[in-house]
Amino acid sequence: MPDAPLKILVVDDEGPARRRLRELLDDCASALPLLVVGEAGSGREALGLLGTTPADLVLSDIHMPDMDGIELARHLLKLPVPPVLIFTTAYHEHAIAAFEVHAVDYLMKPVRVQRLLAALQKVPRLKPLSGARLDRLPAAARRFLSVTERSRVVLVPIEEVIYLKAELKYITIRTADREYLLEESLTKLEEEFGPRFVRVHRNCLVARDAIRGFERHVSAEGDAHWEVLLRDVPEALPVSRRQQFIVREIGRENEA
Amino acid sequence: MRAIINQKDDSPRLPELRNLGTVLRILLAVNALALIVVFIREPRWEALPRAWFDVAAIVEPHLLASLLLLYALAPWLERLPYRTGAIVILALTLAVTFALDALFATLGIDEGPAFVLRHSAFSLLTTGALLGYFHLRASALSPAITEARLQALQARIRPHFLFNSINAVLSLMRKEPRRAEVALEDLADLFRVLMKDNRQLTPLADEIELCRQYLELEKLRLGERLKIEWHVENMPRDALVPPLVLQPLLENAVYHGIEPSSSPGIIAINVFLRRGEVHAVLRNPYRFTGNHHAGNKMAMDNIRERLALHFDAEASLESRAGKDSYEVHIRMPYRVPARVEGAHA
Numbered sequence: 001m002p003d004a005p006l007k008i009l010v011v012d013d014e015g016p017a018r019r020r021l022r023e024l025l026d027d028c029a030s031a032l033p034l035l036v037v038g039e040a041g042s043g044r045e046a047l048g049l050l051g052t053t054p055a056d057l058v059l060s061d062i063h064m065p066d067m068d069g070i071e072l073a074r075h076l077l078k079l080p081v082p083p084v085l086i087f088t089t090a091y092h093e094h095a096i097a098a099f100e101v102h103a104v105d106y107l108m109k110p111v112r113v114q115r116l117l118a119a120l121q122k123v124p125r126l127k128p129l130s131g132a133r134l135d136r137l138p139a140a141a142r143r144f145l146s147v148t149e150r151s152r153v154v155l156v157p158i159e160e161v162i163y164l165k166a167e168l169k170y171i172t173i174r175t176a177d178r179e180y181l182l183e184e185s186l187t188k189l190e191e192e193f194g195p196r197f198v199r200v201h202r203n204c205l206v207a208r209d210a211i212r213g214f215e216r217h218v219s220a221e222g223d224a225h226w227e228v229l230l231r232d233v234p235e236a237l238p239v240s241r242r243q244q245f246i247v248r249e250i251g252r253e254n255e256a
Numbered sequence: 257m258r259a260i261i262n263q264k265d266d267s268p269r270l271p272e273l274r275n276l277g278t279v280l281r282i283l284l285a286v287n288a289l290a291l292i293v294v295f296i297r298e299p300r301w302e303a304l305p306r307a308w309f310d311v312a313a314i315v316e317p318h319l320l321a322s323l324l325l326l327y328a329l330a331p332w333l334e335r336l337p338y339r340t341g342a343i344v345i346l347a348l349t350l351a352v353t354f355a356l357d358a359l360f361a362t363l364g365i366d367e368g369p370a371f372v373l374r375h376s377a378f379s380l381l382t383t384g385a386l387l388g389y390f391h392l393r394a395s396a397l398s399p400a401i402t403e404a405r406l407q408a409l410q411a412r413i414r415p416h417f418l419f420n421s422i423n424a425v426l427s428l429m430r431k432e433p434r435r436a437e438v439a440l441e442d443l444a445d446l447f448r449v450l451m452k453d454n455r456q457l458t459p460l461a462d463e464i465e466l467c468r469q470y471l472e473l474e475k476l477r478l479g480e481r482l483k484i485e486w487h488v489e490n491m492p493r494d495a496l497v498p499p500l501v502l503q504p505l506l507e508n509a510v511y512h513g514i515e516p517s518s519s520p521g522i523i524a525i526n527v528f529l530r531r532g533e534v535h536a537v538l539r540n541p542y543r544f545t546g547n548h549h550a551g552n553k554m555a556m557d558n559i560r561e562r563l564a565l566h567f568d569a570e571a572s573l574e575s576r577a578g579k580d581s582y583e584v585h586i587r588m589p590y591r592v593p594a595r596v597e598g599a600h601a
Contacts (some may be wrong), residue, residue, distance in 0.1 A: 012480075013515075013518065014420065014423075014424065014477045014478065015477075015479050016423065016424040016427035016428065016476060016477050017420070017424065017427065017477070019427045020423055020426050020427035023427070023430060041518060042518055063416075063515070065515065065516050065517045066517075066518050089417075089424060090416055090419035090420045091415050091416040091419055091420075108419075109419060109420070109423045110419065110422055110423045110426050149405055202366040217391075
């Protein structure tokens with residue numbers, strides 16, 4: 001369908017900025033069929049909207065509360081058909097230098113209508129940003145993990161995660177309420193979230209805050225091992241021999 | 257028209273005689289000098305306390321009497337041209353010497369005319385040296401004040417704010433041209449202050465007005481997320497403060513306290529006069545986001561430096577991070593514009 005209008009979602013935490021972009025998009029509408037399908041005030045809101053209203057293009061600010069533009073880009077990749085993303089930013093901050101290096105598309109605010117139109121005309125030829133390219137942008141740790149369920153992106157706030165356990169192809173995310181399946185690498189998650197999690201086993205990261213204590217078990221054969229006890233969930237997780245030092249380390253922190 | 261503060265930056269000025277920094281410097285210098293005299297006169301280690309006592313008995317009454325006199329006469333002295341002022345101060349020193357020596361004589365400690373002569377020479381030389389020191393210090397600092405102006409320019413206004421504000425004004429152009437006009441006027445006023453010569457002190461009321469205009473612009477783009485609580489009913493409107501002493505702090509408050517959250521946050525501004533000092537307390541919500549504290553520190557250091565240049569030890573800037581709020585407290589001496597002849601009323 002070459003003539004289907006380009007479906008656009010506008011994301012910015014500042015109302016006037018969204019309004020300005022809509023006006024400019026209206027100006028472009030005569031040159032290029034387009035449809036603004038919605039507006040969102042943060043990356044999080046945008047993902048919610050995209051669950052019900054698919055878009056071809058997301059125009060997103062970078063600096064936003066709750067979820068910034070770069071994190072939004074990562075979660076968008078979990079959608080069955082990820083939209084193209086073009087960043088909008090008011091200032092040439094250091095992130096922008098990296099954008100140029102890795103050919104990530106962006107528009108400077110205030111946006112000129114000609115620039116916007118040129119960007120829109122390019123969209124059919126653009127591909128969604130790959131995860132590999134996003135990895136190279138300077139970014140803070142994500143605030144959410146995201147999984148795809150029934151073609152929707154479900155966000156799991158990082159502070160609700162009790163543990164992450166690698167099993168075969170997937171990682172199980174455990175929260176107080178339920179489990180989710182995530183397709184990412186445990187090592188990369190450990191790097192990204194640093195001190196929030198502690199590795200208790202080759203295949204398992206546990207949230208430091210969630211640790212209630214440790215328990216020593218002696219098997220019938222006389223082998224002893226430690227298990228970590230967690231708040232909000234009944235299961236205890238084994239601590240591997242290699243990671244046993246954490247029992248003392250965290251035990252000491254809890255006493256202090 | 258408001259009185260213009262007539263501060264000729266090029267001509268030398270007497271030190272501010274009521275400034276704690278000046279008083280401390282004089283006390284330290286004179287005592288250090290007296291100590292050196294003691295060390296030179298008394299080679300025996302064990303006799304030093306005794307020798308110090310002898311010298312202090314003469315130096316300290318003189319020093320304190322002179323400081324008190326200068327403190328009392330400060331407002332009058334500081335209005336004199338530099339040369340006359342310096343001569344008057346030297347004459348006062350000499351008068352104190354004679355008066356004290358006369359007093360000592362009536363108490364029966366008459367040391368003879370030779371002593372009076374030496375005493376006078378010592379006090380004149382010391383006072384002269386101190387005047388020279390303060391003169392040098394002032395001229396050493398005045399390029400620093402020029403520098404401070406430049407720094408003030410650099411530390412203020414994140415480009416991020418400028419471009420976002422212009423974008424917000426653009427968004428008003430088509431549907432609310434009148435609001436766009438007001439916003440552009442605010443922006444113009446803000447930049448007028450940013451670009452002017454900021455070496456001279458400015459009335460507090462002007463700084464507060466500037467803060468209001470700045471916050472109006474921020475409100476335009478942040479809407480309901482930005483709430484302001486003003487407590488400035490009791491502020492001394494005429495107090496002289498360094499320009500842009502509060503605005504950069506408000507910019508920090510918006511950047512660190514309001515922008516990181518999508519829910520509304522309150523910035524509280526409290527300015528008041530207490531015991532002859534101007535206090536400004538700014539409070540904003542504090543959400544630890546971990547990464548952008550460098551800009552905050554830069555603005556604070558800049559303001560602290562400018563406060564020191566203008567008020568020496570009499571001003572301070574302190575900040576405190578609580579569990580979920582961040583507070584900056586500025587303390588400045590209450591200065592009012594001097595009614596200098598030739599200044600516009």
